[in-house]
Amino acid sequence: MTMIWLSQHLRTIGATLGKLARAPLANLLNAVVIGVALAFPAGLHVVLSNLQALSRQASAAPQISVFLAREATAADTARLKQRLEKHPSVRQLGYISKTEALKELRASSGLADVIESLERNPLPDTLVIDAKETSATALEALRDEIRRWPGVEHVQLDSRWAQRLDALLYLGQAVVLLLGALLGFALIAVTFNTIRLQVLTQRDEIEVSRLFGATNPFIRRPFLYFGAFIGIAGGVMAWAIVLGGVYLFNGSLAELSRAYGVALRLTPMSWQDGLSLLAFAAGLGWLGASLSVNRHLAASGVALS
């Protein structure tokens, strides 16, 4: 019994692939429509997850940069350093002298010419704090405390922007979900209509099959597979579009990174995400086909039993 079941499914899959191949242009166009519709939320998802990775990196090690007054002497700096080292909230303290900072800037930013032309170093000495407690309130309290100390020009919470970005990204994620849901409906509509046309053109086959004892699942099966395959083809198309988009975008990002001296690169969709996309597309195709075939089998008058 299971063998019969399996062989009938395999035969249906084979026949369905054959059917897809017999009308390559029409089915390709269907796949493109679905692919474009899916590429939109999928692409947005890729951009968002890249930004998320970036912000997670930044907010995982929240640091407080303490910029000292430019006129501070070495003694002033040493005193502040000592005071911070003894502070109970400080886990680790880093020190970047103004000469070091300038050297680093010259090396990394490509602004060497501009820096050469400066008469004196415009950068202050900086102390970088790794706090023991990394919650936003604790960090803000520490920042407010240090800000009032003499010799301190400015205190910056490096993770603030990351937190704001995180909040924005949550909003973005919601937009992706909404978009995905809306365009998922588009996918269902495309398969619904495709299957409707197929049911109409295959009325005779359906009627004869019924008369020779075909069950409803047997009649539905090829249409459901067709819907799923159309969905998968659209998913592959969307994956390809996103991959191509990332590739092109990284091309222009490379120039941008060279100009700004930072390594910017979009990571393409992961295998897991890609396969989820295919499964999602296949499921929606199946759903659209199922809605369509149930509705049109009932309406087309060939529903003899």
Next chain:
Amino acid sequence: MISFSRVCKRYPQGYDALKDISFTVANGEMVFVTGHSGAGKSTLLKLVAAIERPTSGTVLVNGQNVDTLTPRAIPFLRRNLGLIFQDHKLLFDRNVFDNVALPLHIIGYERREAARRVRAALDKVGLLAKEKALPITLSGGEQQRLAIARAIVHRPSILLADEPTANLDADYGGQLGDLFRSFNQVGVTVVIATHDQQLSARLKPRVIALRGGALDATLAAAAA
């Protein structure tokens, strides 16, 4: 076995196709259902195949009450039947072989066994040489024989044929008659709706005569 007991069929428009019909066809019998067009022959066959349901009365096919069958059970009833339609109902998008293979495919035969049975059925009706041909390229008689091959390929216990010799010349009609007799000889119950006198004279079956939807005993006696 087919058994009709006080069967009436009224179509939704109020037309009475069958009026109080009772008869029994035993296993392995050959029966002709005769009468003018519109007498209810096709309706009678449709009731056997559960394509239509009786308005009142009981239709038993192989011991099952057709009227109480659930929609899920009807396909399994039909797998015991071989249906031959007046308009053939061949599928013109596939070749002769695939047309005949359809019932086996529905039942779920393994590919090689199915191919063997399809060729046996095509051999039986003399179309073995044309298995790759498309139905549209066949003559009327060949199309009819293709429909017969499809109806018997899954070895049904009951063969139902609606006007199988319509639109065929007499010679072809005779050949078909011999074919039906050969199925009947191996134990298949054969029910043929026809008004072909020549076929009747050749096969000498039991006759159920219909006139205006009712059984007509005198007409049946005259035909037999």
